[in-house]
Amino acid sequence: MTSRIDNKRCLKMYEQMLTIRRFEEKAIELFEHNLIRGNIHPCIGQEAVSVGACTPLRRDDFMVNTHRGHGNCIAKGADLKRMMAELFGKSTGYCKGKGGSMHIADFEGGNLGANGIVGGGLPIAAGAGVGIQNRGTDQVAVCFFGDGATNQGTFHESLNLAALWKLPVIFVCENNLYGLSTPVREAVSADHISDRAMAYGIPGMSIDGNDIIAVHTKMVEAVERARAGEGPTLLDCITYRFFGHFTGDPGKGITYRSKEEMGQWLERCPIKRFRERLIKEKRITEKMAKTMEANVTASIEEAVQFAKESPLPLPEEALQDLFH
Amino acid sequence: MATTVIMPKLGLTMKEGTIEKWLKQEGDRVEKGEPLVEIITEKLNFQYESPASGILRKILHHEGKVVPVTTPIAIIAEEGEALPEFEAIKSEVPIEAPMPAAAVRKEMKEHRERIFASPVARKIAQEKGIDLSLLKGSGPGGRIIQTDVISAVERVQTEGARPSVPAQKPADKLIPLKGIRKIIARRMTESFRDTPHFYLSVEVDMSAVQDLKERVKDEVEKRAKVRLTLTDILVKVVASALKEHPIINSRIEGDQIRLLEEINVGVAIALDDGLIVPVVHRADQKSLTEIASVIRNLTRRARRGKLTLEDVGGGTFTLSNMGMLGIDKINPIINPPECSILGVGRTVEKPVVQGGEIKIKPMAWFSLSSDHRIVDGAAAGLFLNHIHKIIENPDLLLV
Numbered sequence: 134m135t136s137r138i139d140n141k142r143c144l145k146m147y148e149q150m151l152t153i154r155r156f157e158e159k160a161i162e163l164f165e166h167n168l169i170r171g172n173i174h175p176c177i178g179q180e181a182v183s184v185g186a187c188t189p190l191r192r193d194d195f196m197v198n199t200h201r202g203h204g205n206c207i208a209k210g211a212d213l214k215r216m217m218a219e220l221f222g223k224s225t226g227y228c229k230g231k232g233g234s235m236h237i238a239d240f241e242g243g244n245l246g247a248n249g250i251v252g253g254g255l256p257i258a259a260g261a262g263v264g265i266q267n268r269g270t271d272q273v274a275v276c277f278f279g280d281g282a283t284n285q286g287t288f289h290e291s292l293n294l295a296a297l298w299k300l301p302v303i304f305v306c307e308n309n310l311y312g313l314s315t316p317v318r319e320a321v322s323a324d325h326i327s328d329r330a331m332a333y334g335i336p337g338m339s340i341d342g343n344d345i346i347a348v349h350t351k352m353v354e355a356v357e358r359a360r361a362g363e364g365p366t367l368l369d370c371i372t373y374r375f376f377g378h379f380t381g382d383p384g385k386g387i388t389y390r391s392k393e394e395m396g397q398w399l400e401r402c403p404i405k406r407f408r409e410r411l412i413k414e415k416r417i418t419e420k421m422a423k424t425m426e427a428n429v430t431a432s433i434e435e436a437v438q439f440a441k442e443s444p445l446p447l448p449e450e451a452l453q454d455l456f457h
Numbered sequence: 458m459a460t461t462v463i464m465p466k467l468g469l470t471m472k473e474g475t476i477e478k479w480l481k482q483e484g485d486r487v488e489k490g491e492p493l494v495e496i497i498t499e500k501l502n503f504q505y506e507s508p509a510s511g512i513l514r515k516i517l518h519h520e521g522k523v524v525p526v527t528t529p530i531a532i533i534a535e536e537g538e539a540l541p542e543f544e545a546i547k548s549e550v551p552i553e554a555p556m557p558a559a560a561v562r563k564e565m566k567e568h569r570e571r572i573f574a575s576p577v578a579r580k581i582a583q584e585k586g587i588d589l590s591l592l593k594g595s596g597p598g599g600r601i602i603q604t605d606v607i608s609a610v611e612r613v614q615t616e617g618a619r620p621s622v623p624a625q626k627p628a629d630k631l632i633p634l635k636g637i638r639k640i641i642a643r644r645m646t647e648s649f650r651d652t653p654h655f656y657l658s659v660e661v662d663m664s665a666v667q668d669l670k671e672r673v674k675d676e677v678e679k680r681a682k683v684r685l686t687l688t689d690i691l692v693k694v695v696a697s698a699l700k701e702h703p704i705i706n707s708r709i710e711g712d713q714i715r716l717l718e719e720i721n722v723g724v725a726i727a728l729d730d731g732l733i734v735p736v737v738h739r740a741d742q743k744s745l746t747e748i749a750s751v752i753r754n755l756t757r758r759a760r761r762g763k764l765t766l767e768d769v770g771g772g773t774f775t776l777s778n779m780g781m782l783g784i785d786k787i788n789p790i791i792n793p794p795e796c797s798i799l800g801v802g803r804t805v806e807k808p809v810v811q812g813g814e815i816k817i818k819p820m821a822w823f824s825l826s827s828d829h830r831i832v833d834g835a836a837a838g839l840f841l842n843h844i845h846k847i848i849e850n851p852d853l854l855l856v
Contacts, residue, residue: 162508164466165463165465165466165467165526166463166465166466166527167526167527171469172469380466380467380468380469381467381468381469381471381501383467383501383502
């Protein structure tokens, strides 16, 4: 199945997934050491959705993110140093240290920013779609959101307008089965979140979000459709967060998820699965994988060093760079 | 490479954590990701996973210890690997590295009381250069409002001077709430806030128990080598009364009241750093000698800080005798999750009218605080009266 994706791209995808995992692990460690002050919502376990969905994008395509957004930032090509500096609240960060973990934006890289409001990004993505349409370019906008967001009015309003106006938007649901501690089956009326696409007459599909090739394949189709002016697609990527909701969720979410369930999902680790696949298809050797891992770890350490050494923003700059 | 395990910050507001249980012992092998230690924070109970693989070479803080976040708590290293000096680790991991400005703000916050003022009052004060801390507010709860600032501005204009600056206040001493003090603060706040207390009092004639004490104290001393005290007799009396009034020997559990089988009477003891309540377990089944001996033993160990969890746990009722401190009457706060607590004051000779005659009698106030969710005034009153009856006629203990 990977045969359609060239070797170089496959390895890059693997490296990005690994980078996301290590970045998150490091961020949690730094939080525990009280070096990062704000809460962190790690996306450990969801790497295949981030990388699978962002790989088919160009740098000038737009991406709207969520509070659990480090992975999507990295997949959209963010610089690790500037990201880490943002987490540290340093002036060299993407938002000059004033946004923190949940509000990393990089307009030049097409990252329109993340949002602490559930479903808050959906109308922004639709708006980006309107902008693209008005300018007449072949860009697309990708909107990430969680399963919880699909019950918000913004989800339905945005899908309706995007469908009506055939906006070049791809709605990617990172369906990790829990809205904080509420299971999706207790919150969503439809059997599958993708069923909701029917209401707006757009294609919708539920896919294995821990299979990066599946995500990538569907995403390529959705992007092609959007670029061709045929309108939006809803992708429901079913995945799982291994860590829990945030730094502060006891036992990685054990208060609302069973040990058995968590164990089963750990078995389906998207990174492990992709690595096994790459080795089986002889695209990567154990030795290459080891070297890659060492390089990734080194790049994260470098980012931490950069963040630590960077200056804090000045108090008199507190009111600069605000949205009005 | 040796890894220093720290007290992790596990939530945004976590400042310190309690080491509840080491899941590995010194010398054990531990793998990265394996549960290493149980940590209790103000909010939660965590199993913290080992950040590294190796041998748990050193445990720096033992179970029960409360330490601030980022404090080193253990060292994981390979066999034979040199361990970093503890002091060296301490300086290596910054406990708190606030920027200078933040530090200054923190100082200011600690040393300045919060001033309650409306936003418009603040705005005018800032514009006119009025120091809000010098004003007295006339708003709700002494809040400084617009008119207060305006009249201050007028005063300044007419008097041509700012309100006089009071002499510099002497520096107050600050005692941090920690250890036993902190636990008392928390538990008593919870009890007083969450338990609807009510209080009943009765003045009791102590002559009969004083007589009893005189009559049996030598025998008790002979048997247990301890001097019998009034507290010992009170424990016996209370235990006997509790047996007759099981509803008092209870606790509330959600939507239910649990009547407790065991009668375990806690005795409040004042220590230098706070109050502790060791428990006389199954007090109803113990003789006066046994009770006296248990209480003396508990008191001795309490003063040396040697009480075990068992000694202070499982209480079903508490007795607080403040007679020796010269207090007439107390209304104690219930020791949660118990239903009631009895406070006893000092014994004082008083004129008492009995059968139309004034007699001088040793009298003491007994006050019972009870949880109104469990009992009403009548039930608690019956219990207190029962105690009253036994104290004035201790022979009833034999019946």
